Amino acid sequence: MEMLDALLHITLGLLLLRIVMSIITGILINKKMQQIQKNNASILEILYDQKVIQRNEAMNDEIVRDDYCGKMIEKRKAYIVSSGDHKNYFCSWECREKFIKETG
Numbered sequence: 505m506e507m508l509d510a511l512l513h514i515t516l517g518l519l520l521l522r523i524v525m526s527i528i529t530g531i532l533i534n535k536k537m538q539q540i541q542k543n544n545a546s547i548l549e550i551l552y553d554q555k556v557i558q559r560n561e562a563m564n565d566e567i568v569r570d571d572y573c574g575k576m577i578e579k580r581k582a583y584i585v586s587s588g589d590h591k592n593y594f595c596s597w598e599c600r601e602k603f604i605k606e607t608g
């Protein structure tokens with residue numbers, strides 16, 4: 505009978521230990537998960553920011569008409585002649601030069 509008692513105690517002890525261990529690992533995993541979620545949130549924020557920036561850049565990618573040959577060109581790649589507030593855009597240096605020659 506004493507043997508059985510001892511065995512029961514050991515078994516109960518081990519069971520208790522397992523419960524405690526699982527609680528501890530549970531807490532640790534929870535903490536890790538929270539950290540991961542936080543990281544994910546900041547990654548999402550960064551991704552969102554980049555998207556917004558990209559969208560703004562895309563909006564700046566305006567298409568303008570070459571005032572000499574009439575070709576449609578990206579504004580940021582255009583050659584520009586500005587007279588006062590008005591700006592003329594050109595697809596190439598040649599178009600720009602010809603435009604200046606013709607308009608004086």
Ligand SMILES: [Zn+2]
Nearest residue numbers: 570573595599
């Ligand atoms: Zn042109």
